[in-house]
Amino acid sequence: MGPSMVNRGCIIRLSRYRNALIRLKALNFVKVFSENLADAARVTAVQVRKDFSLFGISGNRRGGYLIDELIKQISAILGKDKVQKFIIVGIGNIGRALLNYPGFRKSEIEIVAGFDSNPAKFDRGALVPILPVEEMGAFVSANGITFGIISVPDTAAQEVLERMLEAGIKGVLNFAPICLKEPKDCVVRNLNLETELENIIYFTNFAEQAERE
Amino acid sequence: MGPSMVNRGCIIRLSRYRNALIRLKALNFVKVFSENLADAARVTAVQVRKDFSLFGISGNRRGGYLIDELIKQISAILGKDKVQKFIIVGIGNIGRALLNYPGFRKSEIEIVAGFDSNPAKFDRGALVPILPVEEMGAFVSANGITFGIISVPDTAAQEVLERMLEAGIKGVLNFAPICLKEPKDCVVRNLNLETELENIIYFTNFAEQAERE
DNA sequence: TAGATTGTTAATCGATTAACAATC
DNA sequence: TAGATTGTTAATCGATTAACAATC
Secondary structure, three states: OOOOOOOHHHHHHHHHHHHHHHHHHHOOOOEEOHHHHHHHHOOOHHHHHHHHHHOOOOOEOOOEEEHHHHHHHHHHHOOOOOOEEEEEEOOOHHHHHHHHOHHHHOOOEEEEEEEEOOHHHOEOOOOOOEEEHHHHHHHHHHHOOOEEEEOOOHHHHHHHHHHHHHHOOOEEEEOOOOOOOOOOOOEEEEOOHHHHHHHHHHHHHHHHHHHHO | OOOOOOOHHHHHHHHHHHHHHHHHHHOOOOEEOHHHHHHHHOOOHHHHHHHHHHOOOOOEOOOEEEHHHHHHHHHHHOOOOOOEEEEEEOOOHHHHHHHOOHHHHOOOEEEEEEEEOOHHHOEOOOOOOEEEHHHHHHHHHHHOOOEEEEOOOHHHHHHHHHHHHHHOOOEEEEOOOOOOOOOOOOEEEEOOHHHHHHHHHHHHHHHHHHHHO
């Protein structure tokens, strides 16, 4: 039997631990204590050890964890042991930014193609080609793509998701400002930038108000 | 006494309810049941009513909620009753995409200036000017800015946050791939795009594996 | 050995859900 | 009135934290 389901927060923390570990390694550190990783990820040391224990990652009592080992193990969990290919549908502001985001290249995430409905955006010759959205299904099959990003306007998002499902995409990050339903055999995460800002606004106002009282 | 603290999830849901309500209003709907909003936000009807009750929002037993009233009340909570001004520090891929993001304009969120350390990016004459980061403090004071977005490389993020704090910024959305500590009197939310994709990758792989077993 | 750290089990806390009371 | 829906209180569930056992 595989490992049991862990929650979203846990996976986000693993990603943060990994980022911190890579920085520590760059500083020539070899070992790390749970306390250090906790500081880096803004959590408690117990949380770090608990997260690790869920994945059977163990260190040395008294000696902490070996950074190289940790990176290797967390990387395997997060799927960083091979290149993960994504396509993007919707080459507007956000779509284009992600297409060119340099942070992905050095981290086993590869955006392999963009798709749009506007012919003015097509660019078959580019390093990352931009193609008509009608070609998405064939491209996904031909290249064995598993993951997609949606960055179209809200009115087009549901249709794009359905096209992706037909094409065989199994995991989607949706930036369109509409909450897409998670289909039976595909993971969908809705990330709304306006909502993120509203969150900041609310909690900032709340804190200010609490202060005044 | 003000309302007690609610959790992040609740505010995200309010934002989703609001988006759904605006779409319903555009379709000339006047009333809505908790069941409908639940569908739109991918939660349960009880969750909707519970969220509303936390903010003293009430409807009509048997008659549901008036859409106009709901939008007004949720908008007030999310700070959409006035324009909220943001600055962005770091005009790279993500920074520039946010600067030009059309979704913000129509929703009381205004990006009023960008800042960068690279003179090649300065553009004082633009509709949204791009200025040297040294000028940020003065700009924030002069224009009464409360909110900031960080989209610089990880190595610069902490320093930018400190500059923002000095300038009097009270709420920050951080896109730099490093987890910034929340200071005493400022709200900070860390949003890492690579982490979001890693999340999709993990849960997709997990689901595929579970299926095979 | 003594001390420091990991790793696990049990307790706590907070959020969601269920049950049901209120009422239009 | 009967039926449908809201709104609230209590129960459940899941995640985090505390306590402590294990051990290098």
